[in-house]
Amino acid sequence: MKPTLQKTHENLVQPQPSDERPLADFSTDARVKVRRFGNLPPATLHHLQAYGVLPGREIRVLAQRPLVIIQVEESELALEESVAREVFAEAVQLPV
């Protein structure tokens, strides 16, 4: 059996750098791959990284309202919009 990351590598071909958007702009249930961070307070940035929100990682956007809720591994993390605007990602596969 292949671990999850194998999937990510296959999908790497598809997205272009121009597909990069802040987390706040993805639709609910989108699978996305984190690209980079914008302007965030260092404490917030490191907190996110410790939860596994890191460039190259695949995460899921579970909700956009009232806050942006993402799934990292098996954890759910709620982010305020101001934070979700500064985390840039690309779509891995469009929601069905």
Place this chain on the structure above:
Amino acid sequence: MSASHTLSPAMPTTGGRIALVGNPNVGKSILFHRLTGQYVTVSNYPGTTVEITRGVTRAIPGAMIIDTPGIVTFPARSEDEAVTARVLLQDPLQAVLQVGDAKNLRRTLHLTVQLAEMGLPIVLALNMIDEAEARGLKLDPSSIADALGMPVISTIATRGQGMHALVEALKQAPVSSLRLEYPQPIEDFLSESEGLFPPASMSPRALGLLWLAGDRVVASWLAERLTPATLAHLQTMRTECESRLGVSPLDAIQRIREDFIQQVVERAIQRQSTGRPTLQSRLSRLTTHPLGGLAILALVLYALYWFVGVFGAGTLVGLLENHLFDQIINPWITDHIQRLIPWKFAVEMLVGEYGLWTMGATYAFALLLPVVTTFFIAFGVLEDSGYLPRMAVLTNRFFSWMGLNGQAVLPMVLGLGCVTMATMTTRTLPSRRERLLVTILLALAVPCSAQLGVVLGMLAGISFSAALIWGGVVLGVLLLVGWLAARLMPGERAPLVVELPPLRLPVLSNVLVKTAARLEWYIKEAVPLFLVGTLLLFTLDQVHILPWLIHATEPVVTDWLGLPPEAASAFLLGIMRRDFAATGLFHMQNHGLLSPLQVVVSIVTITLFVPCIASIFMIAKERGWRTTLGILLFVFPFALLVGGVLYRLLLLFGWS
């Protein structure tokens, strides 16, 4: 370069302390209780207000287990996390037991790698292995153990599974053989700095990595132990390393660790199926739904109000205060004391109008004990169910108005139970700014349950519009003062980033154990404050300052607030017991001494007016006397100002 700090490998083997370390929400406390049983002590970590639980385990004779506050990663972010860092830095440790969430393997290993590098004997407990399996994850602990060079034990702490193997591993915990290679500038820094660090529990390599990462705990610890010259030298070395790297050292270190963790995870997760959304996850989604979530929140708050306000503050207080204390215990004690003690002064002090027993103890045990007990139970249920962070999500927008984030909901809701208690829980907030803001708002505009009960009763006796005016004014003041204070206070608002743990059915025994521990705190910490307050009031009365104070405040009460002079004494007594003010006014309302307009003005004033004397002491304990004085100097005149303005506005609009 000074060579005065030549270092033998810092590996204290005596002391027999085992530190339990882990991310929040990984079942660390449950595992702690599994290991130690009931023989635990709670005390403040030296020099902080953070509580640390210690216990002994019979399975490992002579070893003491320390339950450290949950930490997401190093560098530490909050006061609580800093304590964990300090334990690892300076406590003589026999071993470190990391408790990790099996289903979040990357996050767990992120901490494991950092702990392993510290060079302390270490064991990893992969906890909640059942939850990982339920989500289609099959883990191979032995491959993790091989990669990290340390024992890895699968556990299910809630069921006591894996405890025996864990204890055996702890008895002979080895130092991890893990050694990650960092980019050359970092490696150069680490080998050069090794001789500069003072002896610590953790390895100089780990110290160096933390120093490079800008860890504030390590920085202040080093500042206490190194000469300014050595410190400055280390700083220069860090800057040099940073410029050679071209990125921040923390980012470079993180990348190496992540790559390593990636490899470990790929080998350790043997099977992964994408599970279908479970009932639990659907319910979880509903609790944070913009509309459904608010409906659930309303239900939860109503249930909380019913259990604490109606059942606790109504039914139980009625039974305890009116029946047990007022009719049986107090007459009996008063009678005996009057017969046994011949000195009138002592009798007055114990069982008089402002007696230690008749006022202080009766208040603490007959009135507040049932309220806080029901509150602690309800709170424990909310806590263990995983619902609290969801409340933070739903209320974030509201609190962002006041320069806070949703995390403030916890002390604010607790304040509706008991402001004294809530003031203490502000220490869970990450920044000093947030702690101070919440403390001010609690002191000013959050009525506690003792007061709320009487106030709502009085409002019900007038009209719905009276209740609306009261609620509107108090809420308005809360928002306005919060808004202003947030803008006046230096510092920035911290945006909300919060983990939503899975919703779980609370385990009754866990809730009860926690409630018992909190009640012990209440009796040890809060009850003495009520007694001191009573004594103060008694003294003021004995030296005739109290009647004088009441008389002196009468003009303000009559001329500015438009109330009868009798209200002055209700206001002043309210400083001792918040509900006294309300009860005094209630009494006046019943005797036709207050018009509806006067009722509204007076209860708005007392709601804002007084944090009770116990909460004043608690503010002083948590924030210092200067801050407390500042808060009081603001709250008292401000409450009177709002009351007086409201009085004139209501007159102007002809409300009655």
